Amino acid sequence: MADKLLxxxxxxxxxxMVIHNRETDKYYIPLVHDGIEIEWTRKGAPGxxxxxxxxxxxLDMPEGSTVQLGYKKTNFFYGYVFEKKRNKDGAISVTAYxxxxxxxxxxxxxxxxxxxxxxxxAMAEDFQLVVGDLADxxxxxxxYHGSNETLLDIVQTLIDMxxxxxxxxxxxxxxxxxxxxxxxxxxxxxxxxxxxxAENFDYTxxxxxxxxxxxxxxxxxxxxxxxxxxxxxxxxxxKRWGVLQLTESVNGKKPLNFAEMAGAKLKLHNxxxxxxxxxxxxxxxxxxxxxxxxxxFKLDDMKLTKRMIVENVKHKLSNNLHTMDxxxxxxxxxx
Numbered sequence: 001m002a003d004k005l006l007x008x009x010x011x012x013x014x015x016x017m018v019i020h021n022r023e024t025d026k027y028y029i030p031l032v033h034d035g036i037e038i039e040w041t042r043k044g045a046p047g048x049x050x051x052x053x054x055x056x057x058x059l060d061m062p063e064g065s066t067v068q069l070g071y072k073k074t075n076f077f078y079g080y081v082f083e084k085k086r087n088k089d090g091a092i093s094v095t096a097y098x099x100x101x102x103x104x105x106x107x108x109x110x111x112x113x114x115x116x117x118x119x120x121x122a123m124a125e126d127f128q129l130v131v132g133d134l135a136d137x138x139x140x141x142x143x144y145h146g147s148n149e150t151l152l153d154i155v156q157t158l159i160d161m162x163x164x165x166x167x168x169x170x171x172x173x174x175x176x177x178x179x180x181x182x183x184x185x186x187x188x189x190x191x192x193x194x195x196x197x198a199e200n201f202d203y204t205x206x207x208x209x210x211x212x213x214x215x216x217x218x219x220x221x222x223x224x225x226x227x228x229x230x231x232x233x234x235x236x237x238x239k240r241w242g243v244l245q246l247t248e249s250v251n252g253k254k255p256l257n258f259a260e261m262a263g264a265k266l267k268l269h270n271x272x273x274x275x276x277x278x279x280x281x282x283x284x285x286x287x288x289x290x291x292x293x294x295x296x297f298k299l300d301d302m303k304l305t306k307r308m309i310v311e312n313v314k315h316k317l318s319n320n321l322h323t324m325d326x327x328x329x330x331x332x333x334x335x
Contacts, residue, residue: 132178283322
């Protein structure tokens with residue numbers, strides 16, 4: 001690669017960005033303006049990198065070019081240029097996404113007796129994507145049929161089905177150019193965020209989203225012409241919040257215990273949703289959506305235990321400073 005590397009400028013010592021024009025097979029180290037942002041969301045969206053570079057007579061960066069970003073000698077982000085905006089001073093605002101962007105394609109898939117990792121590998125091969133470590137979830141999904149759904153939605157459905165049967169949460173993410181599936185328990189980051197390392201925070205508790213205290217599952221039996229119904233409920237929380245019901249159809253031909261499934265869904269949803277949004281915490285390149293970290297905030301009306309799930313993180317590299325905005329959640333908050 002060295003003989004194809006063209007330098008537009010030398011970036012700051014901590015920052016290493018390399019752009020690869022795949023059409024000409026040339027590499028560039030561009031002049032990057034201050035204010036780089038990287039955002040990861042646990043599910044439903046690809047990783048996103050936004051930055052500004054100075055256009056000159058050397059840099060040639062068409063859509064589809066790859067972008068490698070390193071920070072303090074650590075591989076941080078690998079993605080593809082999807083959008084460019086220009087202004088009169090010659091600066092180009094660039095938006096790049098990681099491989100999960102290609103999972104926004106829609107297709108028709110049917111899987112029978114397949115594990116989530118094997119299904120992800122099959123879809124990745126169809127769309128020429130690179131895979132890395134795909135965890136063996138230990139659960140074989142009996143059947144899945146989808147029609148004209150995004151691959152991201154298909155994968156999330158498979159992960160949700162796996163979670164309901166294994167009680168484990170799995171996270172799909174792009175690990176510097178490789179699709180990776182990992183159990184959340186293996187994504188612990190040994191850092192503490194508290195009032196000393198964060199500029200500000202907002203705390204929200206709600207029963208308005210994804211909270212249910214009564215779960216009804218039903219199956220229409222075509223052979224007998226009857227409808228079988230299973231229900232689990234929490235009468236104390238129904239008295240406290242009113243009736244919040246989740247109703248879903250199930251496939252009665254699957255070898256599953258529907259009463260147990262209803263109980264598992266109730267256990268998952270029968271709680272107050274709690275989120276903590278943290279602004280401008282000290283940055284750490286190991287933090288990505290789906291990881292577990294420790295928080296410690298002393299508040300008047302609640303008590304926080306340490307470990308929480310990162311739902312969203314935005315890394316900000318500006319003025320030789322690395323900070324991050326975080327949205328974390330979990331039942332580990334009590335109060």
